[in-house]
Amino acid sequence: MQPTFSSSRILLPVRPWFIFFSLIAATLLNFLPTAHWPGMPDWIALVLCFWSVREFRRVGMGWAFLLGLLMDVADGSVLGQHCFAYVLLAYISANLSRRLLWFPLLQQALQIMPLLLATQLVQALMRLAVGADFPGWGYFVGPLIATLLWIPATFILLLPQYRPVEQNPDRPI
Amino acid sequence: MAGIDHAPPPFFKRGPAPLALLTFYIAISLALFIVDLRFRSLNLLRQSIALLVDPVQRAAQTPGSLVDYAANYLQGMQALQQENHELKHAQLNTAPDLQRMLQLETENERLRKLLAVKEREKAGGQVAQILYTARDPFSRKVIVDKGQQSGIVAGQPAIDEAGVVGQVTRVFPFSAEITLITDKDQAVPVQIVRSGQRSVVFGLGNGQLELRYMPANADVQVGDILVTSGLDGVYLPGFPVARVINIERDSAYSFARIFCAPVAGVENFGEIMVLDPRQPLPPAPPESGSRESGASSDKALLRQKKRATKGN
Numbered sequence: 484m485q486p487t488f489s490s491s492r493i494l495l496p497v498r499p500w501f502i503f504f505s506l507i508a509a510t511l512l513n514f515l516p517t518a519h520w521p522g523m524p525d526w527i528a529l530v531l532c533f534w535s536v537r538e539f540r541r542v543g544m545g546w547a548f549l550l551g552l553l554m555d556v557a558d559g560s561v562l563g564q565h566c567f568a569y570v571l572l573a574y575i576s577a578n579l580s581r582r583l584l585w586f587p588l589l590q591q592a593l594q595i596m597p598l599l600l601a602t603q604l605v606q607a608l609m610r611l612a613v614g615a616d617f618p619g620w621g622y623f624v625g626p627l628i629a630t631l632l633w634i635p636a637t638f639i640l641l642l643p644q645y646r647p648v649e650q651n652p653d654r655p656i
Numbered sequence: 657m658a659g660i661d662h663a664p665p666p667f668f669k670r671g672p673a674p675l676a677l678l679t680f681y682i683a684i685s686l687a688l689f690i691v692d693l694r695f696r697s698l699n700l701l702r703q704s705i706a707l708l709v710d711p712v713q714r715a716a717q718t719p720g721s722l723v724d725y726a727a728n729y730l731q732g733m734q735a736l737q738q739e740n741h742e743l744k745h746a747q748l749n750t751a752p753d754l755q756r757m758l759q760l761e762t763e764n765e766r767l768r769k770l771l772a773v774k775e776r777e778k779a780g781g782q783v784a785q786i787l788y789t790a791r792d793p794f795s796r797k798v799i800v801d802k803g804q805q806s807g808i809v810a811g812q813p814a815i816d817e818a819g820v821v822g823q824v825t826r827v828f829p830f831s832a833e834i835t836l837i838t839d840k841d842q843a844v845p846v847q848i849v850r851s852g853q854r855s856v857v858f859g860l861g862n863g864q865l866e867l868r869y870m871p872a873n874a875d876v877q878v879g880d881i882l883v884t885s886g887l888d889g890v891y892l893p894g895f896p897v898a899r900v901i902n903i904e905r906d907s908a909y910s911f912a913r914i915f916c917a918p919v920a921g922v923e924n925f926g927e928i929m930v931l932d933p934r935q936p937l938p939p940a941p942p943e944s945g946s947r948e949s950g951a952s953s954d955k956a957l958l959r960q961k962k963r964a965t966k967g968n
Contacts (some may be wrong), residue, residue, distance in 0.1 A: 511716055516719075517717070519791070535720065536939075553709060556705040561693050563686060563687070570678065570792060571682070574678045615794040
């Protein structure tokens with residue numbers, strides 16, 4: 484697999500433990516006190532979206548559901564709120580993946596933005612429907628910042644899969 | 657993948673179709689959402705997940721608290737001395753009241769006995785440290801470090817040095833969730849100190865509270881202090897809750913819109929006191945009797961009581 488389908492560079496296979504590790508790291512980032520800062524992205528949504536696009540056979544709706552349950556309890560929100568949004572995110576990004584990876588990173592990010600926005604919007608709509616208060620427009624700034632983070636996130640999360648540029652001709656792999 | 661993949665695609669063992677899986681997971685999520693919101697019967701599930709998540713969450717909060725600790729440690733000696741001086745001053749100011757309070761309490765008790773009035777309940781409780789605010793942007797809740805292990809039960813009120821902060825709404829093994837009085841539709845039965853009128857104050861969700869169901873000509877003034885009335889059997893009477901800051905009397909509506917600000921440092925971090933649960937109230941008189949005196953505020957109180965029992 485390549486970084487993008489138009490690239491000629493071939494990546495190493497992904498290690499399952501690294502996917503697991505990155506999702507746990509995203510959960511920890513969400514738990515940090517910085518989560519209260521305005522415009523903080525939802526790290527789980529970003530990483531989950533990334534792996535759903537790249538490895539939809541390994542990371543799918545099951546993971547999304549479990550992580551959503553975890554976030555619901557950690558947040559003190561209504562159970563099922565994050566589950567619903569993350570499952571939807573995982574499904575749509577897996578469906579998008581065949582098309583998305585043909586684009587350069589910046590255009591990928593542009594296509595990811597509505598997905599991340601929808602993740603927040605679905606949660607807001609669910610809570611507003613049952614009588615919660617509107618949390619303010621700052622709530623929707625997080626996904627925009629997460630969109631910008633798509634490019635660095637791609638580099639960081641693909642880092643273990645890159646091979647050295649100079650290769651020994653005796654050992655092609 | 658459409659490109660080059662290392663694992664061969666599983667031709668024969670594919671599992672359920674993605675759309676079927678999506679329907680399945682979404683159905684479960686929606687069921688969870690409705691059951692949790694309407695019936696509140698998923699506490700066991702929540703508690704067991706919280707047992708797993710809570711230590712991690714506390715660990716994730718340590719960098720912040722370490723910074724706080726370091727800032728405190730490095731605070732200048734002068735600032736500490738000044739604070740010490742101010743505290744001593746404040747203590748001296750309250751000393752006359754405090755010293756006489758013991759005598760007043762015994763006197764009050766004796767007089768109440770003489771009058772054969774039921775004795776006042778004593779306020780006891782335990783101090784709890786606020787760990788962090790819940791991340792949910794739709795509600796106003798904080799997590800404290802005392803839970804089932806310390807005998808906390810849902811429904812206990814929480815106060816700080818100035819007044820009522822909130823109410824325990826969920827209890828986990830080692831922590832508890834306190835819903836602040838400013839949370840949307842969180843209700844506290846109150847009494848206006850100046851006029852003695854009973855009512856219920858509701859959180860608005862934006863840091864303010866609203867005194868609802870007061871007639872447009874009600875005797876309320878800006879600056880009035882609201883204290884708990886104690887009629888609900890949850891809050892002990894007499895704790896300050898809010899101060900009236902703005903009144904809108906519009907003759908188009910039968911109720912005045914009365915906005916209040918909380919007296920306690922509701923948005924502050926620090927220590928709070930979780931009060932012990934009250935002794936159960938005497939049984940309510942039969943339904944027919946209460947209907948005659950069914951003023952609007954009484955109805956509101958009744959509704960609030962129902963909320964409190966359902967909500968906790």
